[in-house]
Amino acid sequence: xxxxxxxxxxxxxxxxAGQGYLADRQLAMAVHLAVVLGQPLLLEGEAGVGxxxxxxxxxxxxxxxxxxxxxxxxxxxHHAVYDWDYARxxxxxxxxxxxxxxxxxxxxRFLLRRPLLEALxxxxxxxxxxxxxxxxxxDDEFEAFLLEFLSDFAVTIxxxxxxxxxxxxxxxxxxxxxxxxxxxxxxxxxxxWIDYPTPERERAIVHARLPEVPEAVALRVVEAxxxxxxxxxxxxxxxxxxxxVWAQALLALGDEATLDETLGVALKxxxxxxxxxxxxxxxxx
Amino acid sequence: MSxxxxxxxxxxxxxxxxxxxxLRAQGTRVGVxxxxxxxxxxxxxxxxxxxxxxxxxRTVLCSQHVDLERFDLAFRAVFGxxxxxxxxxxxxxLGVIEKAVLPSLAMPDPARPAAPDDAEMLPAxxxxxxxxxxxxxxxxxxxxxxxxxxxxxxLARRHPTRLSRRTRxxxxxxxxxxxRQTVHASLRTAGEPLxxxxxxxxxxxxxxxxxxxVSGSMAPYARMLLQYMHACVAxxxxxxxxxxxTRLTRITQELAGRDHDRAxxxxxxxxxxxxxxxRIGAAIAELNRVHGRRxxxxxxxxxxxxxxxxxxxxQLDVEMAxxxxxAYRVVWLNPLAAHPDYQPLARGMQAAVPHTxxxxxxxxxxxxxxLAAILEEI
Numbered sequence: 185x186x187x188x189x190x191x192x193x194x195x196x197x198x199x200x201a202g203q204g205y206l207a208d209r210q211l212a213m214a215v216h217l218a219v220v221l222g223q224p225l226l227l228e229g230e231a232g233v234g235x236x237x238x239x240x241x242x243x244x245x246x247x248x249x250x251x252x253x254x255x256x257x258x259x260x261x262h263h264a265v266y267d268w269d270y271a272r273x274x275x276x277x278x279x280x281x282x283x284x285x286x287x288x289x290x291x292x293r294f295l296l297r298r299p300l301l302e303a304l305x306x307x308x309x310x311x312x313x314x315x316x317x318x319x320x321x322x323d324d325e326f327e328a329f330l331l332e333f334l335s336d337f338a339v340t341i342x343x344x345x346x347x348x349x350x351x352x353x354x355x356x357x358x359x360x361x362x363x364x365x366x367x368x369x370x371x372x373x374x375x376x377w378i379d380y381p382t383p384e385r386e387r388a389i390v391h392a393r394l395p396e397v398p399e400a401v402a403l404r405v406v407e408a409x410x411x412x413x414x415x416x417x418x419x420x421x422x423x424x425x426x427x428x429v430w431a432q433a434l435l436a437l438g439d440e441a442t443l444d445e446t447l448g449v450a451l452k453x454x455x456x457x458x459x460x461x462x463x464x465x466x467x468x469x
Numbered sequence: 470m471s472x473x474x475x476x477x478x479x480x481x482x483x484x485x486x487x488x489x490x491x492l493r494a495q496g497t498r499v500g501v502x503x504x505x506x507x508x509x510x511x512x513x514x515x516x517x518x519x520x521x522x523x524x525x526x527r528t529v530l531c532s533q534h535v536d537l538e539r540f541d542l543a544f545r546a547v548f549g550x551x552x553x554x555x556x557x558x559x560x561x562x563l564g565v566i567e568k569a570v571l572p573s574l575a576m577p578d579p580a581r582p583a584a585p586d587d588a589e590m591l592p593a594x595x596x597x598x599x600x601x602x603x604x605x606x607x608x609x610x611x612x613x614x615x616x617x618x619x620x621x622x623x624l625a626r627r628h629p630t631r632l633s634r635r636t637r638x639x640x641x642x643x644x645x646x647x648x649r650q651t652v653h654a655s656l657r658t659a660g661e662p663l664x665x666x667x668x669x670x671x672x673x674x675x676x677x678x679x680x681x682x683v684s685g686s687m688a689p690y691a692r693m694l695l696q697y698m699h700a701c702v703a704x705x706x707x708x709x710x711x712x713x714x715t716r717l718t719r720i721t722q723e724l725a726g727r728d729h730d731r732a733x734x735x736x737x738x739x740x741x742x743x744x745x746x747x748r749i750g751a752a753i754a755e756l757n758r759v760h761g762r763r764x765x766x767x768x769x770x771x772x773x774x775x776x777x778x779x780x781x782x783x784q785l786d787v788e789m790a791x792x793x794x795x796a797y798r799v800v801w802l803n804p805l806a807a808h809p810d811y812q813p814l815a816r817g818m819q820a821a822v823p824h825t826x827x828x829x830x831x832x833x834x835x836x837x838x839x840l841a842a843i844l845e846e847i
Contacts, residue, residue, distance in 0.1 A: 193521065209524065210524055210527075210528075213514075213524040213525060213528055214528045217510055217513070217528050217529070220510075220513050221506065221509060221510060221513070223506065228534065256634075257633070257634050258633055258635045260635060268652070270648035270649060270651070270652050271648070274651075274660075274662060277661075289652070289656070323633075323635070325635075360762060361534075361762055361763075362763065363707075363763065364533070367532070370532035370533065371500060371503065371532060373532070374528050374529060375528065375532045375533070376528060377534050417754065418758075419757060419761065419791070455787070455791070
């Protein structure tokens with residue numbers, strides 16, 4: 185499937201499903217609009233509902249190159265856009281015995297391209313999906329820079345000038361909501377909240393991702409996970425990622441494995457495990 | 470994005486306008502930019518299918534989780550089955566008690582001098598503030614509350630910091646070499662890196678989480694403590710504010726904004742359990758679960774409560790232990806602790822004290838000053 189064929193909501197949904205990502209209608213609509221309008225799409229949701237996975241599935245589906253920028257505390261221009269290769273610059277200076285002028289020193293061959301610059305400069309014949317992951321981990325200054333980047337798709341490198349995108353990338357941002365993003369950034373983006381899937385959809389997801397899992401195991405795991413999610417007082421609820429690993433674990437262990445033994449796949453907080461065991465939440469699954 | 474807008478049916482644009490005005494009335498921020506995007510996206514979806522239009526507009530016009538529910542309401546009102554939501558939002562049927570607790574306006578006593586607002590203070594005004602420092606919040610008059618505002622705003626600007634992973638050029642020889650500047654400097658010395666340059670980490674504000682008890686027993690103090698919380702939220706970023714009685718309410722967004730009285734009014738409108746009972750354990754449990762990500766690692770949590778708890782002490786014990794493991798420091802401000810003979814005998818306090826790093830009185834400006842000093846040093 186190519187980008188041009190992503191012309192309807194149904195097509196977007198089919199494209200993602202082709203890569204084992206079963207999107208609900210709302211998500212398919214959001215992706216469809218992000219592609220046809222060329223606006224960035226901000227995905228929020230609990231951990232493990234498959235925010236990052238959307239970008240991977242979309243890029244494979246339309247044959248695009250996936251470029252990922254993982255945000256972290258203290259990320260700045262030199263991590264995200266470009267840096268100069270100082271070690272090589274110093275070596276070049278030494279080798280030339282001082283016979284180098286600044287123009288040669290700040291030439292392309294000393295430029296290190298980081299994800300955002302790479303997205304701008306990539307081959308225009310192939311679409312690019314740019315994933316800006318966990319944007320909430322970056323600080324406000326970086327958010328302000330992104331604001332500019334996402335409206336112009338251009339960056340200025342003082343020594344080289346302004347570099348503009350040869351072809352606009354499809355941009356997906358994800359946030360875990362550890363903090364509210366700035367309104368201005370949100371207003372540049374389309375928005376979608378990814379919820380936990382319904383049990384039916386989750387079962388379909390398990391089958392799509394792990395075709396070798398028998399229906400009985402899928403049913404069991406999905407039932408167990410939905411019971412855990414119904415407990416109002418767990419610190420950390422299992423995501424879709426955990427469901428898939430759980431199904432994998434049960435498959436690998438064979439018939440004698442119990443859900444209780446493998447509870448550590450789904451719950452990662454000691455108190456949660458104790459609480460679930462005490463109440464017998466998983467009894468009879 | 471300069472492609473011309475497709476001609477859209479005249480009526481549709483009008484109804485989009487209606488939709489945005491309903492959304493705005495409910496507090497969702499919708500600008501002209503979003504409206505234009507909405508028109509463009511209607512061009513790309515099948516406008517004859519109601520649900521298609523709804524999903525498309527929802528994606529474009531909402532920008533946060535709370536907007537989604539508002540949108541569905543607004544959409545039904547404008548496009549829907551003729552069901553118009555009640556003109557009054559459900560907030561109006563909250564009682565009058567919470568409104569009575571907070572002053573909407575404090576009139577300064579004409580007999581007293583107005584609050585000093587410039588650097589050159591008269592000796593008389595000085596002593597007024599001085600006297601206020603030790604005075605118990607419960608005995609404040611309305612005029613004194615106004616007088617204390619400046620000082621509270623100043624205290625709120627003192628905040629905890631932490632080292633950032635961002636760096637800045639530094640004069641002193643540090644442990645992070647600044648290669649960029651070293652290369653630049655070496656150009657002066659014919660490519661010989663004679664002058665090495667260094668960078669050092671910067672300081673960032675540490676996340677501060679303020680949790681205020683607004684139950685009946687705290688009523689005399691809640692007004693002033695909420696004032697302090699508002700000042701903190703207004704003064705800088707990375708502050709989260711919560712209020713609780715029997716349940717926890719996030720009031721960060723309500724407290725934002727410079728206008729003091731309106732901020733407190735907005736907060737009073739969303740907190741439904743003013744001057745009611747207290748279930749601290751349940752409130753902390755909700756903080757840990759629903760807002761766990763906002764509290765996050767490395768934050769300083771300040772709990773403002775007298776510890777009179779009608780919930781289960783076991784729950785409070787477990788939840789405070791969890792909170793302390795997740796947060797960087799937990800500070801408890803208890804107005805009762807100001808009394809020299811105070812012993813943490815209330816059941817809630819007994820359960821909570823082992824899990825707090827500091828227990829401070831929280832009954833006067835002097836104690837808030839003490840808090841500010843501690844926040845700066847941790």
